[in-house]
Amino acid sequence: MSDPASPQAGPSARDVEGWLAELGVTPAERADRERITAWDLMLDGERRFDVPATVILDPALAVIVWIHFAPPILDRFRVSYRRLLKWNDAFPFVKFALAEDERPVLSTEIPLALLDRDALGLAIVRLLSICDQLLEESAAWLWVGGRIPDTTSRIARHSDLFARYVDRLGDLRPS
Numbered sequence: 001m002s003d004p005a006s007p008q009a010g011p012s013a014r015d016v017e018g019w020l021a022e023l024g025v026t027p028a029e030r031a032d033r034e035r036i037t038a039w040d041l042m043l044d045g046e047r048r049f050d051v052p053a054t055v056i057l058d059p060a061l062a063v064i065v066w067i068h069f070a071p072p073i074l075d076r077f078r079v080s081y082r083r084l085l086k087w088n089d090a091f092p093f094v095k096f097a098l099a100e101d102e103r104p105v106l107s108t109e110i111p112l113a114l115l116d117r118d119a120l121g122l123a124i125v126r127l128l129s130i131c132d133q134l135l136e137e138s139a140a141w142l143w144v145g146g147r148i149p150d151t152t153s154r155i156a157r158h159s160d161l162f163a164r165y166v167d168r169l170g171d172l173r174p175s
Contacts, residue, residue, distance in 0.1 A: 010112030019117035070141035
């Protein structure tokens with residue numbers, strides 16, 4: 001690491017890529033723009049599969065792990081927005097929001113001072129655990145008719161990642 005006053009004082013894009021590899025997470029795509037690097041991921045929870053996510057590194061600020069929680073909310077009913085607000089209250093250290101296209105997103109931020117492989121891995125597992133816990137409540141947003149697909153024969157790609165951090169999930173621990 002370099003001088004703490006330097007914008008490159010924290011972990012680099014190379015560090016984050018190395019940590020993702022160590023965690024068994026393979027980015028589908030990487031984009032670099034104005035010193036900010038973003039990796040697109042496709043992640044599996046223990047119950048919800050193929051969750052699109054983006055890890056964004058601003059080397060002067062933080063890492064943001066951004067889950068593309070559901071497609072755009074088309075119902076335009078207050079109930080959907082109330083649900084997001086309720087979840088913001090129920091799950092500390094993460095935030096639900098709406099993207100510009102009305103798509104619900106779930107995110108958390110890791111300050112550079114706390115950023116390392118385990119902080120990144122735990123953040124990813126925490127967000128996926130929330131996706132798993134809210135599977136039934138969000139099914140109507142995710143699938144036509146709200147019918148959850150049968151995944152009994154599916155093996156999660158990231159079960160090793162979950163196993164590594166399950167003891168640190170607290171209330172988010174799967175039952």
